[in-house]
Structure formats: structure tokens, C-alpha cells
Amino acid sequence: MKVKVRLFGRYGEIVGNKEIELIVNGNTLWDVVDKFVKKYPKIAKDKKFIMVLKNNTYTTFEEKIEEGDTITISPPVVSGG
Numbered sequence: 001m002k003v004k005v006r007l008f009g010r011y012g013e014i015v016g017n018k019e020i021e022l023i024v025n026g027n028t029l030w031d032v033v034d035k036f037v038k039k040y041p042k043i044a045k046d047k048k049f050i051m052v053l054k055n056n057t058y059t060t061f062e063e064k065i066e067e068g069d070t071i072t073i074s075p076p077v078v079s080g081g
Helices: 010-015 029-039 041-049
Strands: 002-007 019-023 051-054 070-074
Touching (some): 002 010, 010 041, 019 029, 029 051
Antiparallel strands (some): 002 019
16 A cells, blocks of 8 residues: 655654655554654664654554555654753
């Protein structure tokens, strides 16, 4: 399945683009994140903490995806204090 992936923050810098297409063998956001991390191993340490949106809505890794969905992947938010 092909999905469009938007990238925020340093992920866009690592990839060299703010938007990519991924071919995913699976049907959940976890499958998208897994494919993304395998393709860009610099991001592997963030894998469990990546923030994801499906069609502009925050959701969980278990959320089902469909062909043509737009997935947004953002680095984890870190707060001090």
C-alpha cells in the first residue's frame, strides 16, 4: 500500500524532504513507522516515541490505514522542567 508521509522537525532534515511516499506491507500506522525507521535508521532511537497523525488527526500506532492516507510523522516532544 502506498501512503504519503509528511515529516516535521529534524525528520525532514534527515530525509532531505518534508514529504515522501512509502510503500508499506501492512495496514497500521505502526507498519508505516516501522518502514520509515528501517529506511532511515538515524531515527531508530525515537521509534517508540514518534508522534503520528492520520489525515491530520493524532492517533495511536494501532490505527488502521488505507491507500491514499496522509500520515504525518513528528519527533517526540521533549519538555524540561
